[in-house]
Amino acid sequence: MQKLIRWPGLIAFFVITGLIAAIVILFLDFWIKLAAEKGLESSTGAEVNIAQVTHTFSPFGVTLTGIQLTDPATPTLNQVQADEVTAQIELAPLLLRKVIIDDLTISGVQFAQPRESEGAVYRTASAAIKEELQEAFDPKNLPSVDEILAQSPLKTTKAVEETQAAYKKHSEILKEKYQQLPSKDALENYKKRVETITNTDYKNLVELAKAKEEFDALRAEIQTDKRKLTEFKEAASAAKGDMAPKLAKLKSAPGEDYAQLQALIAGDEGAIKDVTTMVFGEKAGEFSQYVLGAYDLAAPMLASSKAEQAEEQAYNGRWVAFDDTAALPDFLVRNADISIKWRTESVLSIWHDITNQHDKIGRPTTFKVDSNASSLWQSLKLNGDFWLNDTGVKANQDWNLRGLALADVDLLNQEKLSSTLLKGLLSSSGKASINKNVISGSGNAALSQLQLTATGSNNLTNVIAETLTGLSNMSINSDISGTLGDMDLSFSSDLDKQLASAMLSNLSGDQNSKLAELKQKLNAKIEGPLGATDSEMSQWLDWEKLADGDLSSIQGMLDSKLNSVVDKKKDELKDKLKDKLKGKLFN
Template sequence: MSQTTQPPANDSEKRDGPKSPQGGKKGWIRWPGLIAFVAITLILAVVWHFLADWLVKRAVESAGTRAVGAKVEVAAADLSLFPAGLVLDGLQVTNPDAPMTNAVEIGRVGMDLELAQLIRRRVVVNLMQVDALRFNTERKSSGALPDKQRRKEGADSEGAGEALKKGLEKMGCGNFKLPSFEKPDLQNLLANEQLKSLELAQQLEADIKAEEAYWQKTLKELPDQQTLKAYEEKLKGLSSKKSDLGALLGKAGDALTVQKELRADLERIKAAQQRFQKSSRDLRQRVQQLPKAPMADVRRLQAKYSLSADGLANLSQLLIGGQLCDHWQTAWEWYQRLKPYIAQATAGGEAAAPEPERGTGAYVRFTEKTPLPTFLIRQTKASVQLPLGALSGKIENINSNPPLLGKPTAFNFLGRDLAAAKSLSATGLIDLVTPGDPSSRAKLELNGYQLDKVPLSREAALPVTVDTALADLAADFSFAEQRVNTSVDMDFDAVKLSAAAPAGDNAVQTALINGLTGIRRFDLVASVMGNVDDYRMKIRSSLDQTLKDAVGGLVKKEAAKLSAQIESKVRQAVSAPLSNAQQQIDVLGPVGDELQKRLNIGGELLKGSGLKLPF
């Protein structure tokens, strides 16, 4: 590695270059340096050989963890250059929502890499072999990320979570609540419910009392019968005494004054009478209406507390809707995680590289004879281990830039004579080739699937489990022009359902459970359709009719019984205030009579005085 130079003997040596220790001139070539170079190169190669696997393992783990938002781990990695290839053993991808579970676990992934593309900093895999792919496997330790990373992840997905919430609300998720099968306690019911009829009766009673008090006071303020009779005395006094013309003229004037005063008093009484008649009429009308008020309360309470036969019309949606919503939510969450990559891919987004960090520089790409995406797996062969059996299949053209590649990603999986099914096939196409116009479709067919202890409904009011059944399933999914169209068609045969025993003595719940446990076959059709931001879910099943037949009559009978009890209780609660109100209105009768008497007396007086009243 190093050289030893002797002091030059003279000026000529300095000019001509170094000389050997023997006095001969040294050449420019230092042959031991070649050995040193080979040794250093070999050391570097050996270090690379031992470090490369670890570096690849760390790179896969950190990139995967960043993408998923939970730990991605690799048991071992083996990178080879000649031929170029990579083998990953024991790949585990944690489910971010359940850190003790792996969303995906792969026993072994082998990749046949194109070395020429690696030189261009591009990962092109001609064939990837995935063995022992499993879903939802248990982890030995938690795969959750430290708080800091989780918080960052949470902040990023806040908007997406809001969109999901809205989407689920539009689908009706959260509204799939079974009606309560428990009989309400009528005493508690009436104690906790505010009865409108009771309020009306009490208000009316108070209004009548206020009106009565008002008229007692008003009658005192108005001219009474004695005051009116005093006018009679005054008029008589003016007419009985004889006198001269002048005196007569004076008496006539006095008579007119008295008449004027009398007329004014009578007008006050008349106005009061009109007001009384109006308020009296209104109060009587309210008293007449009052007996009808309890019926409105009865109807409201019946709707709230009694099980109607209409509530059972779409029982399958109530039973299974919640579970389908959970599946949809899971699918949506995974879609959100993949969305940035899909968006980048559909935009053909490899061209716009971000501004590089200082010191890192940028790679400039030039036109290629055969341009390829920076990431491409031409073909993936996979063996998948599902609870129902092992599948094998292939995926073509997984890549980071479909518009550049010009080919969609296609998959095809098939399993025959599985442990728990006759056959399963899944095919699909994810077409992101046209920028801004993504489309995809998938089809799943499962025949002769033997269900064993599969929960059909986790609703607390009616938890139902499929103990055994033989199911055929066909599912279609398509997404195009921003519209989602998903349909799932299921036929269940040789069915044996079980449901938890009802709490307490409840005839309807018992009948429902009996109806369910008696079912031997049923079908189920579920669909999610609509715009990508506005979709609806529909579920229908032969279960609906079966259950309606089983419990419809009983529900009606139970509902009628409960309705009658509610009506009776409500009427009982409002009867006293109602009766009080009816009695109270009668106390207003004498007020009207008194006013009429006063008017009659005044009217007679005016008639007797020869003057005609204007009223």
């Protein structure tokens, strides 16, 4: 046995393995930092910095300090940054490559903070905020009236087309049916034939039967013509019913077009429409990042889940994945306290069951914020949950913010227009949900006790600035749409209408003459079709009256006279027959 065993070899084995373990432990903080940075970078597509990593063995825990995730859309900003992340990790599941964190604490989370130096971007960010809005306030090169008419989808043009199409259709039908109507001579002929039949004195039954036969043939002819008259009348009524609203629409269309297009003469319609987004959109978008921040967390988790599913291909073999029958998911944070810093306040959010495999744990990730009165707001409540699986994300969230005090907020700072919110109170509530990665939702932000200051540099922006300065209350509605990781926010308010009306009361002489030209050209568009259609309509009405008269004369002629004559003759013949029978029987 002694010949087989080499005791110094055993010592050497432990020395070698001990040395390897010592090197791993010595550089463990470095490996964790490297792994965390690379992992997060592959998720976000931009540079990630971690200032320091420390660890403890009992209980096994890791603390990351100074975490910064570059915003791929704006590399000078951090998408998210945190002062400290502390995680207590279960060791046994790590052997099965499962990261189970019992307690996670993230403090000092901030969004959209400036970086010390621009971060590297590895993947192109999704479409940034529309640059064209920057140019929207320039009123030069206003289009001519003809260009406006050519480029705008006019109600007048549409109404003319619709009226003409309807007129053509009905006109053809009515003309065709009018041609088939019985002539005056034909109607006179019917009258004479009916009189002949009714005035004849029939001597016997044979003559009466012959007259009846003749009458039935005449009745069939009259019925055919009556049907033609009825059909014509119905077609005329249908044409009238169809044409009347179309003509009314045609008459009102130039007025409606004028009301819509005058904004184009007054200034840039697009600019007016987008003022809410332009002035308040950036700050509202920033605010939304706070309330909808949970989805920013969920998006990379989903991405990493999908990335893990992809089989790794390599020259030197590949890793084959088998069904994970273990009850634990690959990644799970049982409890997490995430503290988000906003100005001087810190908002604590409480999370449970953060994972990317909710089907395994059978419950969703839940999060909530319940912050009572602070120096900045009266109350803030936020509740939400999300469930990730192979088909995507299913999530719900609602928020309710009351009395957020705003002060000295730079809303817009551009060459042509700048605006600052000096003071105001913001209340906001809303709901958002995600189903199969498609986001939908809406919110409302009510601004009260507003004090705004704004400065413009031309006619258009001066009017906008004046309107903004006069605002004391306003309500902004927001629509949330898009997909996870590429959220779209749109804003609307009555500010746009207020601005359009303010613009119209500040028109120059040139703009006024353009408006007159616009009105005249719009009216000219309907003159032709309206005149022609009106005269045709009068003709249809005349025809309808004629058909009405003919129809009533035919109906009267047939129904009353002929039937009574036949009955009378029948009775006379019956009496004669009775008399003859009586004579034969009693004589």
